[in-house]
Amino acid sequence: xxxxxxxxxxxHLVELAALELSPLExxxxxxxxxxxxxxxxxxxxxxLDPQTPxxxxxxxxxxxxxxxxxxxxxxxxxxxxRLLQTAPEIEDGFIIVPEIPHQKx
Amino acid sequence: MELFELTALEIARKVRNREVSAAQVLESHLHHITAVxxxxxxxxxxxxxxxxxxxxxxxxxxxxxxxxAAAIDAQIAAGQDPGPLAGVPVSIKDIFCVAGTxxxxxxxxxxxxxxxxxxxxxxxxxxxxxxxxxxxxxxxxTYGSSNESSAFQPAPRNPWNTAHVPGGxxxxxxxxxxxxxxxxxxxxxTAGSIRLPAAYCGVVGLKPTYGRVSRYGLIAxxxxxxxxxxxxxxxxxxxxxxxxxxxxxxxxxxxxxxxVPNYLxxxxxxxxxxxxxxxxxxxxxxxxxxxxxxxxxxxxxxxVRQAVLDGAQKLAQRGAEIVENIPMPHTKFGxxxxxxxxxxxxxxxxHRYDGVKYGYRTIGQVEDLRSLYRQSRAQGFGLQPKLRILxxxxxxxxxxxxxxxxxxxxxxxxxxxxxxxxxxxVDTLLTPSTPAPAFAIGGIYGDSVLMQYADQxxxxxxxxxxxxxxxxxxxxxxxxxLGIHFFAPDFREDLLFRAGAAYEAASGxxxxxxxxxxxxxxxxxxxx
Numbered sequence: 001x002x003x004x005x006x007x008x009x010x011x012h013l014v015e016l017a018a019l020e021l022s023p024l025e026x027x028x029x030x031x032x033x034x035x036x037x038x039x040x041x042x043x044x045x046x047x048l049d050p051q052t053p054x055x056x057x058x059x060x061x062x063x064x065x066x067x068x069x070x071x072x073x074x075x076x077x078x079x080x081x082r083l084l085q086t087a088p089e090i091e092d093g094f095i096i097v098p099e100i101p102h103q104k105x
Numbered sequence: 106m107e108l109f110e111l112t113a114l115e116i117a118r119k120v121r122n123r124e125v126s127a128a129q130v131l132e133s134h135l136h137h138i139t140a141v142x143x144x145x146x147x148x149x150x151x152x153x154x155x156x157x158x159x160x161x162x163x164x165x166x167x168x169x170x171x172x173x174a175a176a177i178d179a180q181i182a183a184g185q186d187p188g189p190l191a192g193v194p195v196s197i198k199d200i201f202c203v204a205g206t207x208x209x210x211x212x213x214x215x216x217x218x219x220x221x222x223x224x225x226x227x228x229x230x231x232x233x234x235x236x237x238x239x240x241x242x243x244x245x246x247t248y249g250s251s252n253e254s255s256a257f258q259p260a261p262r263n264p265w266n267t268a269h270v271p272g273g274x275x276x277x278x279x280x281x282x283x284x285x286x287x288x289x290x291x292x293x294x295t296a297g298s299i300r301l302p303a304a305y306c307g308v309v310g311l312k313p314t315y316g317r318v319s320r321y322g323l324i325a326x327x328x329x330x331x332x333x334x335x336x337x338x339x340x341x342x343x344x345x346x347x348x349x350x351x352x353x354x355x356x357x358x359x360x361x362x363x364x365v366p367n368y369l370x371x372x373x374x375x376x377x378x379x380x381x382x383x384x385x386x387x388x389x390x391x392x393x394x395x396x397x398x399x400x401x402x403x404x405x406x407x408x409v410r411q412a413v414l415d416g417a418q419k420l421a422q423r424g425a426e427i428v429e430n431i432p433m434p435h436t437k438f439g440x441x442x443x444x445x446x447x448x449x450x451x452x453x454x455x456h457r458y459d460g461v462k463y464g465y466r467t468i469g470q471v472e473d474l475r476s477l478y479r480q481s482r483a484q485g486f487g488l489q490p491k492l493r494i495l496x497x498x499x500x501x502x503x504x505x506x507x508x509x510x511x512x513x514x515x516x517x518x519x520x521x522x523x524x525x526x527x528x529x530x531v532d533t534l535l536t537p538s539t540p541a542p543a544f545a546i547g548g549i550y551g552d553s554v555l556m557q558y559a560d561q562x563x564x565x566x567x568x569x570x571x572x573x574x575x576x577x578x579x580x581x582x583x584x585x586x587l588g589i590h591f592f593a594p595d596f597r598e599d600l601l602f603r604a605g606a607a608y609e610a611a612s613g614x615x616x617x618x619x620x621x622x623x624x625x626x627x628x629x630x631x632x633x
Contacts, residue, residue: 019482
């Protein structure tokens with residue numbers, strides 16, 4: 001069986017994922033993706049009624065188990081400066097980033 | 106008996122009765138940790154350092170713990186009750202935020218991250234009187250079943266045989282509890298990550314019902330699958346630990362508003378009258394044949410099967426009714442569906458790491474913001490997060506999502522249906538915890554398919570959301586521990602505790618820790 005994740009498709013995924021890989025990493029990751037897909041294709045062995053619902057989680061959430069929605073009001077974080085301290089580079093309360101790619105209209 | 110050998114229930118009772126102080130309990134544990142744990146995992150550390158030590162910890166917060174213990178003792182002196190975990194030393198998997206401490210997810214990308222807030226589960230244990238020893242190691246972002254993928258080396262080792270893995274991803278938690286480095290550790294379970302290392306290390310591991318414990322402050326992997334839960338040496342300590350952290354939380358909309366029972370009282374009810382099911386679908390395993398590249402099936406090893414059947418017999422002797430041949434036909438699709446669902450959720454959750462808001466930022470020159478993203482993520486993530494991001498993006502892409510993602514979500518419905526139908530006939534299901542005991546370090550690391558299939562008997566519980574508990578079931582001929590496992594319906598952890606405690610009682614006294622672990626502290630005294 002030919003490889004499902006070809007080098008070209010793999011490179012496209014790497015671009016979408018905002019990653020950069022060494023050749024060694026790329027070899028390993030592409031091989032493991034194709035191996036995992038062999039396992040994933042086992043799902044196709046299961047005859048599936050198209051009416052079978054999708055389950056985004058296992059446990060049902062009836063109203064009796066669900067918390068009430070919060071009031072729709074602003075609830076400021078008590079210490080935003082503490083959050084900003086975790087940013088790699090800040091200045092005057094702003095997070096600093098390099099040039100943002102853009103096109104002049 | 107040394108204080109570090111006591112259970113959490115015994116420690117809390119003695120502290121509340123003023124037989125010992127929280128400070129004495131803490132110092133006993135810190136002294137013992139010095140003797141058995143060795144150097145902590147550090148970024149860029151050598152995996153082969155001190156191969157005869159446990160290496161459960163990344164960060165030991167001894168000063169913070171001493172302040173907490175002093176506060177507990179002050180409460181006792183003032184005649185106040187610090188709570189059900191009074192003076193109990195606990196460790197926390199380093200995937201939870203604890204304010205003011207490093208919260209790394211065992212990844213370079215978060216190695217410099219100091220959490221600005223505390224996870225609800227940790228906060229509730231602290232409010233119940235627990236003393237936090239520090240943060241324990243794990244697979245990077247929880248992605249693995251061995252702890253070998255941690256960016257913080259040396260990774261934890263199995264205290265019963267340090268040439269073997271402790272399991273994962275809550276391997277530091279399981280190793281710490283097994284090595285008497287605190288009677289309780291907080292872990293997480295997305296496909297078996299509490300229960301598998303618990304089985305490998307001969308301790309009790311509970312995955313509560315999805316929504317039983319708040320996920321606030323947990324660094325997310327698979328948001329529809331992740332469950333915080335305790336690892337302990339006894340079932341009673343597991344009941345104590347869950348009771349102290351379960352319940353609704355206004356900061357997590359998926360934390361259910363189901364009342365929390367008194368689990369310790371429920372545990373006393375034993376198993377008379379309970380119906381316990383056995384399923385043939387949990388007595389066979391799927392494995393990836395490297396030679397042919399095909400997935401093969403075979404029965405579980407005889408020792409694993411026998412451990413479950415012995416458990417059933419013991420419970421039957423205490424009055425449980427054993428019901429055989431419960432069909433669970435979709436069990437074998439658990440891992441293939443997990444390969445899809447968890448990767449989609451992981452890829453989504455990992456997009457937040459970009460070198461901008463927190464965590465690692467590349468120190469190299471970058472042209473623009475896009476280049477900053479790429480280089481920060483390339484240098485900050487290890488191989489396992491990268492693998493999950495790429496698979497998640499592929500199977501959820503518009504042109505493939507019906508074939509992969511939606512199909513996996515439909516099969517998840519069928520796995521859930523298996524449990525719904527089973528629990529119309531029985532109260533709990535008894536299964537093996539794992540297909541085999543702990544594998545050797547280096548044995549399968551790198552083979553992501555084989556590694557994932559170690560979880561195949563547990564992951565169905567994460568798909569369905571139902572709770573499960575792994576309980577120690579003696580030792581294989583190799584001397585490594587085995588576990589047996591119970592599933593129960595949603596929010597019926599009480600049934601798990603009843604079955605687990607009954608099995609524990611029927612099995613008689615067991616060796617709770619390896620001899621070298623018990624003797625390590627005294628040898629430290631001789632040397633010093």
